[in-house]
Amino acid sequence: MKIALFGYGKMGKMIEKIALSRNHTIVAKVDVDTVDIDFSEMDVAIDFSMPSAAYGNLIKCFEHGVPVISGTTGWLDKYDEAVALCKENKGAFIYASNFSLGVNVFFELNEYLAKMMKNLDQYKVSMEEIHHTQKLDEPSGTAITLAEGIIKNTKYNAWKLEKAPAGEIPIVSKRIGTTPGTHSIDYSSEVDSIEIKHTAHNREGFALGAVIAAEWIVGKTGVFTMKDVLNLG
Numbered sequence: 427m428k429i430a431l432f433g434y435g436k437m438g439k440m441i442e443k444i445a446l447s448r449n450h451t452i453v454a455k456v457d458v459d460t461v462d463i464d465f466s467e468m469d470v471a472i473d474f475s476m477p478s479a480a481y482g483n484l485i486k487c488f489e490h491g492v493p494v495i496s497g498t499t500g501w502l503d504k505y506d507e508a509v510a511l512c513k514e515n516k517g518a519f520i521y522a523s524n525f526s527l528g529v530n531v532f533f534e535l536n537e538y539l540a541k542m543m544k545n546l547d548q549y550k551v552s553m554e555e556i557h558h559t560q561k562l563d564e565p566s567g568t569a570i571t572l573a574e575g576i577i578k579n580t581k582y583n584a585w586k587l588e589k590a591p592a593g594e595i596p597i598v599s600k601r602i603g604t605t606p607g608t609h610s611i612d613y614s615s616e617v618d619s620i621e622i623k624h625t626a627h628n629r630e631g632f633a634l635g636a637v638i639a640a641e642w643i644v645g646k647t648g649v650f651t652m653k654d655v656l657n658l659g
């Protein structure tokens with residue numbers, strides 16, 4: 427496939443490495459300064475740019491009929507608009523806060539545990555996410571997805587950064603060194619705690635998942651998620 431990268435930073439470079447190893451071609455590396463983009467040259471676009479750029483990059487791809495994989499986080503306030511514009515243009519896109527296989531398994535584990543904990547009011551849930559010091563958004567998109575999975579399956583109705591009132595999930599965000607991404611969920615009572623945790627050792631898992639999603643979406647029309655791609659049962 428001919429792949430265009432929107433964003434050529436830490437993730438863009440890792441995606442390039444994975445894509446070339448799978449015999450794809452990188453036909454464009456679009457960054458903030460890029461003016462002329464030849465959309466006719468690309469089979470699929472992969473956006474790992476920045477919160478302020480993601481929506482605009484998506485729209486350009488929809489308008490030019492290029493399927494797009496959106497990995498950038500911190501722009502979900504515009505997600506519904508993106509879905510509407512994708513459908514209006516008969517486009518195709520997948521957004522995932524986290525493309526790694528391990529985190530998508532972790533998303534399922536999180537919901538399974540949340541369902542079991544629903545009526546165990548003696549346990550209070552809290553979350554922590556740790557990333558590198560260059561991360562622009564907090565909490566992470568992955569943490570938001572995890573919190574939404576808990577809200578869907580328990581009596582909790584919202585999440586909040588740091589401290590949260592009863593009925594809301596507190597998320598602590600830490601920025602430490604070059605940490606790729608660590609997410610933990612803790613259910614604590616007076617007598618014990620139950621914790622689940624995912625630790626990314628590097629960015630390869632994120633990039634591999636994004637390239638696999640790009641391979642999957644070509645030829646399709648619509649709005650999809652990694653659940654469609656991974657089919658985890």
Ligand SMILES: NC(=O)C1=CN([C@@H]2O[C@H](COP(=O)(O)OP(=O)(O)OC[C@H]3O[C@@H](n4cnc5c(N)ncnc54)[C@H](OP(=O)(O)O)[C@@H]3O)[C@@H](O)[C@H]2O)C=CC1
Pocket residue numbers: 432433434435436437438456457458474475476477479483496497498499500522523524525526567632
């Ligand atoms: N869904 C997932 O699995 C994952 C998602 N992410 C998300 O991906 C995003 C990028 O992460 P990361 O690669 O670490 O960040 P980086 O800052 O390393 O890279 C972002 C790149 O985007 C460039 N950029 C800025 N504006 C634009 C624009 N308008 N169009 C295209 N490119 C632009 C930046 O250029 P410049 O430096 O010149 O500003 C930079 O090179 C973040 O939102 C992060 O949360 C990260 C890992 C996994």
Ligand SMILES: O=C(O)C1=N[C@H](C(=O)O)C[C@H](O)C1
Pocket residue numbers: 499523524557558561565566567568569606607608632
């Ligand atoms: O910025 C990052 O690095 C990451 N961001 C994503 C997020 O916001 O969840 C995914 C991953 O945790 C790495």
